[in-house]
Amino acid sequence: MTLFPLTLLAVCLGGGSVLSSCGEEKRDTIALSADPETFPTMKTIDVSTTISDSGYTRYHITSPLWLMFEEAKEPHWNFPQGLYVIKYDNDMKENGTFTADTATYWSLQKIWQFDRNVRMRNVDGDKFLTQQLFWDQNRHKLYSDSFIHIERSDRIIEGYGFESNEDMTEYTIRRPSGIFPTSDFVSDRQTKP
Numbered sequence: 671m672t673l674f675p676l677t678l679l680a681v682c683l684g685g686g687s688v689l690s691s692c693g694e695e696k697r698d699t700i701a702l703s704a705d706p707e708t709f710p711t712m713k714t715i716d717v718s719t720t721i722s723d724s725g726y727t728r729y730h731i732t733s734p735l736w737l738m739f740e741e742a743k744e745p746h747w748n749f750p751q752g753l754y755v756i757k758y759d760n761d762m763k764e765n766g767t768f769t770a771d772t773a774t775y776w777s778l779q780k781i782w783q784f785d786r787n788v789r790m791r792n793v794d795g796d797k798f799l800t801q802q803l804f805w806d807q808n809r810h811k812l813y814s815d816s817f818i819h820i821e822r823s824d825r826i827i828e829g830y831g832f833e834s835n836e837d838m839t840e841y842t843i844r845r846p847s848g849i850f851p852t853s854d855f856v857s858d859r860q861t862k863p
Contacts, residue, residue: 710738710748712738713735716734719731728758730758732753733749735750740777745778746777753772754767755768759793768788768789769788770789770803772785780806781806787799792838794822797821798820798838799818802816803832805836811836812833813832814831816830816831818832820843825850825851825852826848827848828850829843832844
């Protein structure tokens with residue numbers, strides 16, 4: 671009879687020490703001093719992600735590098751090695767593409783800034799080329815003060831300063847510098863039967 675109470679006592683003491691050791695978690699912390707303006711809070715390599723809205727996939731984004739600076743004075747995301755975006759309609763059909771050498775998203779203002787070799791194609795097949803473009807998600811507008819080159823099926827338009835809706839289907843060039851019919855670019859050999 672003494673064996674049972676001793677066994678029970680040993681189990682209780684052993685279990686108690688296991689429980690008490692689980693309750694005390696030893697943590698070693700290291701103080702790290704990093705400048706939130708230059709040290710990202712997140713770094714993602716080889717990004718491939720989709721963005722949905724109201725149950726529909728709207729965009730597929732790929733980028734070699736995505737840096738988030740959420741602790742910076744002006745929180746932002748940075749895509750220093752470029753960004754490629756495919757836009758989809760409700761039936762998951764591609765209805766536009768977008769690429770830029772670098773991109774920054776200013777999260778508090780909800781403004782995208784795209785720089786160098788910014789190229790877009792809309793649902794109508796129109797092609798846009800500029801060196802800098804902004805997308806204001808609050809106003810649902812794209813705009814630029816830079817030179818813009820637009821290739822449509824019937825003409826090529828060039829100018830400085832640009833504003834458009836998000837679909838790039840309704841746009842205005844502030845200072846047009848040239849509108850050229852595409853027929854001007856067809857060689858004589860192509861027009862002969």
